[in-house]
Amino acid sequence: MASxxxxxxxxxxxxxxxxxxxxxxxxxxxxxxxxELSKRMKVTASQIRQDLNNFGGFGQQGYGYNVKYLYTExxxxxxxxxxxxFVIIGAGNLGQALANYAAFENRGFVLKGLFDVNxxxxxxxxxxxxxxxxxxxxxxxxxxxxEIGVLTIPKTKAVEVANLLVDNGVKAIWNFxxxxxxxxxxxxxxxxxxxxxxxxxSYNITRYNEEHEGK
Amino acid sequence: MASxxxxxxxxxxxxxxxxxxxxxxxxxxxxxxxxELSKRMKVTASQIRQDLNNFGGFGQQGYGYNVKYLYTExxxxxxxxxxxxFVIIGAGNLGQALANYAAFENRGFVLKGLFDVNxxxxxxxxxxxxxxxxxxxxxxxxxxxxEIGVLTIPKTKAVEVANLLVDNGVKAIWNFxxxxxxxxxxxxxxxxxxxxxxxxxSYNITRYNEEHEGK
Numbered sequence: 444m445a446s447x448x449x450x451x452x453x454x455x456x457x458x459x460x461x462x463x464x465x466x467x468x469x470x471x472x473x474x475x476x477x478x479e480l481s482k483r484m485k486v487t488a489s490q491i492r493q494d495l496n497n498f499g500g501f502g503q504q505g506y507g508y509n510v511k512y513l514y515t516e517x518x519x520x521x522x523x524x525x526x527x528x529f530v531i532i533g534a535g536n537l538g539q540a541l542a543n544y545a546a547f548e549n550r551g552f553v554l555k556g557l558f559d560v561n562x563x564x565x566x567x568x569x570x571x572x573x574x575x576x577x578x579x580x581x582x583x584x585x586x587x588x589x590e591i592g593v594l595t596i597p598k599t600k601a602v603e604v605a606n607l608l609v610d611n612g613v614k615a616i617w618n619f620x621x622x623x624x625x626x627x628x629x630x631x632x633x634x635x636x637x638x639x640x641x642x643x644x645s646y647n648i649t650r651y652n653e654e655h656e657g658k
Numbered sequence: 659m660a661s662x663x664x665x666x667x668x669x670x671x672x673x674x675x676x677x678x679x680x681x682x683x684x685x686x687x688x689x690x691x692x693x694e695l696s697k698r699m700k701v702t703a704s705q706i707r708q709d710l711n712n713f714g715g716f717g718q719q720g721y722g723y724n725v726k727y728l729y730t731e732x733x734x735x736x737x738x739x740x741x742x743x744f745v746i747i748g749a750g751n752l753g754q755a756l757a758n759y760a761a762f763e764n765r766g767f768v769l770k771g772l773f774d775v776n777x778x779x780x781x782x783x784x785x786x787x788x789x790x791x792x793x794x795x796x797x798x799x800x801x802x803x804x805e806i807g808v809l810t811i812p813k814t815k816a817v818e819v820a821n822l823l824v825d826n827g828v829k830a831i832w833n834f835x836x837x838x839x840x841x842x843x844x845x846x847x848x849x850x851x852x853x854x855x856x857x858x859x860s861y862n863i864t865r866y867n868e869e870h871e872g873k
Contacts, residue, residue, distance in 0.1 A: 638761050638765070
């Protein structure tokens with residue numbers, strides 16, 4: 444199925460559909476109507492019908508969607524049936540949390556290496572993957588055809604490390620460092636800026652408190 | 659300054675302005691023009707002028723913005739000058755990473771407690787904050803006027819724990835569990851769905867590979 448026929452707006456919503464369909468599968472649900480899915484996802488049923496129509500007519504009137512089929516098809520569009528080799532740079536708490544994150548494997552992401560500057564971590568393994576020192580990073584990335592680098596390092600080092608990765612063949616960065624990377628346009632960057640998420644929370648709480656104090 | 663006069667679209671962009679202005683401050687920049695900021699942030703200069711005009715005329719023609727003033731004012735709107743007490747539920751790697759996250763303190767977030775089900779963690783401290791067992795959570799939240807709960811627990815427990823927090827006075831949840839919480843409308847929920855972020859990355863890499871294989 445050619446993914447480029449599907450609009451970007453739909454693509455952005457697909458991970459959420461995928462997550463909900465996965466939860467339905469886990470709880471043994473085989474079929475679901477757009478109305479039922481609408482209630483769970485808090486999206487209108489017509490939005491759901493419109494979105495899922497993109498994948499051909501596998502919602503039958505009065506019969507609902509085949510959960511497993513839809514889950515599998517959306518997974519294919521998201522590329523979750525393909526394998527992507529990745530490394531994590533920064534083996535602190537966050538790096539270790541991500542290394543232990545089981546969903547990676549289900550999504551086709553294969554952890555090949557962890558890197559850190561702390562010599563006390565050298566040689567330790569997490570889920571069977573060795574923690575290496577930064578001076579090995581360049582050769583490792585080249586020799587192992589690493590596609591993705593996950594950055595869980597301080598922002599002061601992030602740009603330099605991202606450039607090293609990209610210069611050695613990495614195509615995509617999952618960036619947890621609190622800075623923007625300014626990489627070439629053809630490099631895929633998915634930012635997780637936790638500090639911005641925290642500030643949105645702060646803003647909303649402040650507004651909540653103002654409203655409840657009747658200011 | 660009354661924050662409710664500012665549009666939601668501007669509000670959503672504020673954390674990013676705040677981050678950039680913070681970086682400028684750290685590197686000793688006192689004034690910056692909208693053109694210069696535009697280049698760094700990859701936002702148009704007119705967008706920047708329009709956004710920052712919301713905070714009154716402190717951009718002077720030919721003289722630029724006072725970085726520190728703007729940083730402080732935006733911080734106030736985001737409520738970063740106020741204190742918010744929070745607890746982290748789930749003291750695994752991710753919970754510990756967040757507990758060690760220094761930006762919390764700079765943003766007015768005060769960590770009061772960490773909770774887990776693992777008895778081996780009981781009594782350990784992280785940055786001086788004790789890890790407690792889950793059966794203490796309810797009373798602790800009530801007695802300490804906790805405003806925010808950070809959930810870094812498996813999705814199977816997330817809804818139950820979120821309800822317990824909300825029933826005991828918590829106003830906001832920073833949710834890292836891979837599920838939606840369906841809390842009352844007046845509760846603030848800021849989701850960080852890492853698995854969805856990962857799927858967007860996967861989709862973009864798959865598309866990248868298709869394009870480069872000339873399919």
